[in-house]
Amino acid sequence: MSIEPQSSSEFSNEALCELVKQSIPKHVAIIMDGNGRWAQSQGKPRVIGHKAGVKAVRRAVSTAREMGIGSLTLFAFSSENWRRPDKEVSLLMELFFTVLQRELKLLHKNGVRLNIIGDISRFSERLQKQIASAMAKTEDNTGLVLNVAANYGGRWDIMQAAQTLAEKVESGEMSSSQFTEEALSQHLCMQNQPEVDLMIRTGGDFRISNFVLWQAAYAELVFTDVLWPDFDEQAFKDAVAIFATRQRRFGLTGSQIETLQAEQ
Ligand code: IPE
Ligand code: IPE
Ligand code: MG
Numbered sequence: 001m002s003i004e005p006q007s008s009s010e011f012s013n014e015a016l017c018e019l020v021k022q023s024i025p026k027h028v029a030i031i032m033d034g035n036g037r038w039a040q041s042q043g044k045p046r047v048i049g050h051k052a053g054v055k056a057v058r059r060a061v062s063t064a065r066e067m068g069i070g071s072l073t074l075f076a077f078s079s080e081n082w083r084r085p086d087k088e089v090s091l092l093m094e095l096f097f098t099v100l101q102r103e104l105k106l107l108h109k110n111g112v113r114l115n116i117i118g119d120i121s122r123f124s125e126r127l128q129k130q131i132a133s134a135m136a137k138t139e140d141n142t143g144l145v146l147n148v149a150a151n152y153g154g155r156w157d158i159m160q161a162a163q164t165l166a167e168k169v170e171s172g173e174m175s176s177s178q179f180t181e182e183a184l185s186q187h188l189c190m191q192n193q194p195e196v197d198l199m200i201r202t203g204g205d206f207r208i209s210n211f212v213l214w215q216a217a218y219a220e221l222v223f224t225d226v227l228w229p230d231f232d233e234q235a236f237k238d239a240v241a242i243f244a245t246r247q248r249r250f251g252l253t254g255s256q257i258e259t260l261q262a263e264q
Contacts, residue, residue, distance in 0.1 A: 016250060017264045020257055023244040025197035028064065029073040029212050029219065032056070034203030034227030047091045052229035054099050063236045064144055065110065071145040071193045075211050079119070079153030096150065097127050104134050111143030117189040118152030119160075147190055154213030161187035188214055195219070198243045200236075202228045220246045 011019065032053060039049030057074060064072040077092060084092075107114055116131045123131070131150075164187045168174045174183075185191060196216040199208070204225040208216070222239045224231075249257055 011250065013260060014264070016252075017260055019197075019250070020248050020261060021264075022197065024068055024240065025220075025243055026069070026194040027071040027073070027196045027215075028069050028198045028200065028240075029075070029196045029216060030060065031075045031199070031201040031203075031209060031211055032228040032231075033201060033205060033209075035229060037203065038227040038229045046088060047095075049227075049229055050092060050095055054095065056229050056231045057099075058103070059232055060236055061107070061112065061144065061146060063233045065112075067237070067240060069144065071147060071190070073117070073147040073149060073190070073196065073212065075149045075152065075209075077118070077150045077152070078210060079151055079156050080210065082122075082151075093123065093127060097130055100130050100134050104137065107146065108138050108141065111141045112138060113141040113143065113145045114138045115145060115147045115190070116150055117147050117157075118150045119156055120151060122151055145193060147193075149211070152189075153210045154208070155210055157189050157212070158184070158214055161185075185214070190215060198222065198239065200224065200239045202226050202231050202235075218248070218250060220248065 035049035035053040036046040037049070038052060039046050042048075060074070061072065076096065081092070082089060104114070114134050114137075116135060120128055120131055161184050165174070165179050165183055169176050169179060190212075196212055196219040199211070199216050199219040200222045201207075202224055204223070204227075206223050212219075220243050222242050224235065224239065226235050247254060247257060252260075
C-alpha cells in the first residue's frame with residue numbers, strides 16, 4: 001500500500017511508520033501543574049510547592065535521560081502566569097534564577113543541552129544574562145535537549161514566527177507564496193527538534209493552557225491527577241507506557257496503519 005504525501009508538510013510512508021511504531025517518544029512535553037495545591041494541602045505556602053517542584057524536575061530529567069527520550073520540554077512559567085500575585089511571580093523568578101545557577105553544572109556534566117524557550121525580554125537583565133550563559137555553556141552538548149518554557153505561550157510562539165515571516169515578505173526577502181506551513185515551522189521555537197509525541201499534564205486538569213500548540217498538533221495527551229511535586233520516575237514511566245499503547249493514526253484509518261506497519 002502506498003500512501004502518497006500530498007504536500008511537503010506531510011510524512012513519507014517511512015517517516016509515518018517510524019512515528020507510528022515508536023514506543024519511546026522522541027519528544028515529551030510536560031505541563032507541570034499542581035505545585036500550589038500540593039503545598040496548600042499540607043497547610044504550607046504555595047512557594048513550598050514550587051520548591052518541591054524543582055526536585056520533581058530533577059527526577060524527570062534523569063528519567064528522560066534513562067529512557068532515551070531526545071527532547072524534554074517543561075512548562076515552567078506561562079505568558080499568563082504574570083497575572084498571579086506579584087509576590088508569587090517574584091518568588092518564581094528568584095527560584096528560576098537560583099535553580100539555573102545551581103543545576104547547570106550537573107546538567108552540563110550529563111551532556112544536557114539547555115534551551116530556554118519563550119519571550120525572555122520581560123525578565124530582569126540579570127536573569128536574561130544567566131539564561132544566555134547557561135544556554136551558551138551547554139550548546140554543544142549532544143545528550144538530552146531540555147527545553148524550559150519560561151514566559152512561553154503557544155500563541156506567542158506562532159505569532160513571533162508569523163511576524164518574522166511577514167517582515168521578510170515586507171522587505172522583499174521572500175514572496176508571500178513562500179509563507180507556507182513549512183516556513184512557519186522553521187521559525188517556531190524548537191524548530192530543529194522532532195514535534196511533540198507525548199504531552200503530559202499533572203495536577204488533574206484537562207487543558208493545554210496555551211502550551212506548545214503547533215508542535216503538539218499530533219501529540220498523544222496523557223492527563224494525571226498526580227500533583228507535580230509527587231510526579232516521580234514511576235509516574236513518568238506510566239505515562240510513557242500509556243503512550244506506547246496508543247495507536248497514532250495521523251488522519252489515516254486504523255487498518256491503513258496496520259497494513260503500513262506490516263509492510264515495513
Ligand atoms: C504549576 O503549579 C507551576 C506554575 C504554574 C508556575 P501551580 O502553581 O499552577 O499549582 P496549582 O495549579 O495552583 O496547584
Ligand atoms: C500551566 O499551569 C502553566 C505551567 C505549568 C507553567 P497553570 O496553573 O498556569 O494553568 P491554568 O491557569 O490552570 O490553566
Ligand atoms: Mg496550576
